[in-house]
Amino acid sequence: MVLLFTTGFVSGYGQTNENVPGQNSSYHYYYFKNKLPLELNVFKVALLQRSVPGMSVSHGKFKKYGIQDTDIDSWPIPGWALAKIPATARSVQGARGLVLQIAEEKTADFVSPLFNDHKGNRIIITQHIFVGFNPGTTPERVKKIIAKYNSLTIEQQDYSNMSSVYKLRSSARSGIMVLNVANSLAELSEVRFAEPAVIFEGKGKVIPNEPDFSNCWGIHNTGQSGGTNDMDMDGPEAWDLTTGDSSVIVAIIDTGVQQNHPDINQIAGVDVTSDGGNGGPVNSYDNHGTAVAGCVSATISNGIGTVGIAPNCRIVSIRTFISIDSQGGWTTDTRWTVDALEWAENNGVRITNNSNYYGFTSGLIESKYQQTRNNEMIHFACAGNDSSSSISYPASLTSVNAIAALNRNGSLASFSNYGNGLAFSAPGANIYSTDRTGNDGYGNGDYAWVNGTSFASPYVAGIAGLILSSDPNLSAGSVEQILQQSSEDLGTPEYDTTYGWGFVNAFNAITQICDSPTAPTGIFASDGTYIDKISINWDSVLEATGYEIWRNTNSDSGSASKIADDDLSPYDDYSVIPSDTYYYWVKSANDCGTSDFSSSDTGWRSVPADTTPPNPNPMAWETEPYETGDSAISMVAEPASDSSPPVYYQFDFFDSPTGGTGGS
Incomplete structure (x- = not known):
């Protein structure tokens, strides 16, 4: 039994019962x-x-x-x-x-x-x-x-x-x-x-910057304002392939996104805080989420403002934090992050972005992040703006991809955190994004220049949206693998703790996406045509780079065994027993995976011809002895036991019992 103690006080707050837990320890x-x-x-x-x-x-x-x-x-x-x-x-x-x-x-x-x-x-x-x-x-x-x-x-x-x-x-x-x-x-x-x-x-800290630049270098870098040409995410190149699909939703877990912003592609939001709002800002400090959202889905080709990396994907605001000052500070309840993730999961959201770093670590929050990741949600969070070699929470969780910020020359931004567990790097310095309209927000306009890993993270979430737009059936692990393999390596070869897997690239990511090939058709296995093999033929599959040949002694593909990989049809199977019937299937394969089983066909190998002469039974003489001058000699031979008609016999004659001269 655990006892809970209460105590009275004689005088002053410093006099406490010695049994009160925690009195003598930190x-x-x-x-x-x-x-x-x-x-x-x-x-x-x-x-x-x-x-x-x-x-x-x-x-x-x-x-x-x-x-x-x-x-x-x-x-x-x-x-x-x-x-x-x-x-x-x-x-x-x-x-x-x-x-x-x-x-x-x-x-x-x-x-x-x-x-x-x-x-x-x-x-x-x-x-x-x-x-x-x-x-x-x-x-x-x-x-x-x-x-x-x-x-x-x-x-x-x-x-x-x-x-x-x-x-x-x-x-x-x-x-x-x-x-x-x-x-x-x-x-x-x-x-x-x-x-x-x-x-x-x-904190969901923003580092405001005056509007000194005229275009979005992170999406398309022409070397403007001292930047490095093409040091960007190749947005226009990616948009030639896809600008995103409206069915792909990215959840912005933040201080709210302006619900009627004219330049943000979004669906109706939700508020999981005690304020009971609609997903939009509630107080005058709730500015952060609107700028974050623009990095994902600011609208394309509408003649105003800026553009997000995935402009035809949509965001949903899940207001989880209540802003308390103009420096990005907020307050929240442990349960609200869990509620936000649950709402996203229940509403079919595959991607979340949390551009905030917490002052409190929670087993409850970590468990919910891990559960939703296990259920194929993909999570992104900012690494932090402390110039520190440690990743902030919750980006530090293994179920969350931590994102560092880069400047327009491809170097780590001076404010960005880095370190063990960093996943990717993306533009985060001098970012032009959406702001709350009118006099609300960071400035008097509808857009703002901002700095922070808060804006690098949604860029990567947006690229994940483009990937799922191209193939919505990809698993969370496959999306993350595509991001890894398509990123531009900036640091030491392969992974490093300064840039993670590198600078994310939307065009590279989309071009890496491919579908597993279709199953081959026209399967035909030879029926006794050959005495030494069964030959399996199939029609080639355009998107296949190879084929798998599977075999069984019955019609169950589930218990079949793969016997070979081959580049082209046909495949000759020399490992079969004559006269036995075998079932064959073929799968096509490429870098993205293998197809389902083809339909099956049966084949068998014929019995080889017997080239060994038959062994005749003993001869029987019809009449003996035979005398000189007899007109004919009659001989009777029983058919050989190891022969099949027609049978031909050769008779040899000699002039003595032990041989000698004679003929056939």
């Missing part, structure tokens, strides 16, 4: 089985009052803790607010004590310490816990484990369609207690991950 949470530190913010605490939308006014409820109404600022997520901790309690023990006293006295519906990640982004613990159990853990066993924690109830099994992932709710009113229980669960051998649902901050 705070942490578990990312799977890895313990990650949490830095306690001693200046503010987070308060939740569900009945008060913003809590900008508390009507004196918290004065007894030294918190005035003017010390409380609303948080963008309804019901939440941050309260300043009185100066006399600004210590680890003081902050902890304040949280526990507010929880015990039920002054707020819920209260959480405010934590900071390693970049200073703020984290708030909520009342929910997500637990991923090991495969094979039965629901009955899960219920027994959860029953040991008096504060927990199961709200949902197989959360977000993830097997053995449970959503739990704690009755505790303190984030300290919720964190303690989550950590306790995470340490169990039957648990893959356990973590509290948190509200956290991150």
Whole structure:
């Protein structure tokens, strides 16, 4: 049994019960089985009052803790607010004590310490816990484990369609207690991950740039403004083959995309945050997503603005983050990323782009990314803008392709992250993209010049859209392989951690796409024509570069064995037994794969002719002895046992029993 402790306070927030979890050790949470530190913010605490939308006014409820109404600022997520901790309690023990006293006295519906990640982004613990159990853990066993924690109830099994992932709710009113229980669960051998649902901050940072250039060098580089000629993604060359298909949708997981933008090809969006919007921006800072979307599907040949790399594909905005400042900062809930991925999966989206980097790593988010990748979704995310040799989260996940930014000369942009796990590089410096129209957005116009890996990532997502437009049946792995094989190598040969697999190229990618050939027709196997082989013939297939010959002793192709590869028809099979019947199939092949089985035909090898003379039975003389002067000699011979008619006999005559002279 895990006991949850509450405590009273004699005087001051620094006096706490010694049994309160975490008092004598630093705070942490578990990312799977890895313990990650949490830095306690001693200046503010987070308060939740569900009945008060913003809590900008508390009507004196918290004065007894030294918190005035003017010390409380609303948080963008309804019901939440941050309260300043009185100066006399600004210590680890003081902050902890304040949280526990507010929880015990039920002054707020819920209260959480405010934590900071390693970049200073703020984290708030909520009342929910997500637990991923090991495969094979039965629901009955899960219920027994959860029953040991008096504060927990199961709200949902197989959360977000993830097997053995449970959503739990704690009755505790303190984030300290919720964190303690989550950590306790995470340490169990039957648990893959356990973590509290948190509200956290991150960045979708844009580095604005004045409109000094007149065209999109990343798509078509003519050497403008000091760039390197043809150092681009070969957009126009790719568009000769395809500009994308409207059935291919790229999800933009971001701060919202302007839904009525005249130059973005999109379908109606969705908002998975607490704001309940329609996928478009909600506040004046929600600018990032609109610029990201333009890199994918800004419309072609409409006489205005810019163009995306996949202009006839469409994007869908899934607003997942609430912007909180003009520098790209936002807040979100762990569940919102999971909800965004689930919405995309349920609505047939194959490609997602997340041009944001989080200050919080989550087993729940990682599991959802991996599950959807296993289900053939392809994910892209920005590597980060810290000039760092480590990839930001969630781009650092193995299920996500991390994208670095290049400048117009093909070098890594000065701000771009790089390092182990980097997948590809794409244009990300001085990018001309869509902005919110009118006075909203980064400037007063409808377009903006921006820098950041945030814009390199959607370019690669757009090329993935062109690939799926050319062949919608490709697997996620095949799309990624095409991107790898078609990228221009910029660094050391093959893969390196500065450029990944290289500079993505739309034209190269599309020309690498081909279909597996069709199955051959006209299959014919010889029927006894040859004494040493069976000859298999078929009609050639135009797109094939070779053929596979398959054989069985019955008509089941599923148990047939491949006996040979061949370039042309016919193929001669010398490994057969005379008179036995064999079934043959042929598959055509090229670099993209092999065809289905052809129809079958049977063949057999004839029995070779017997060239050994027959062995006659003993002769019988009709009359003997034979005397000199007899007119005839009659001989009778029985047919040889190893002969077939006609049989010819040779008779030899000699003048003595032992031979001598004579004739036949």
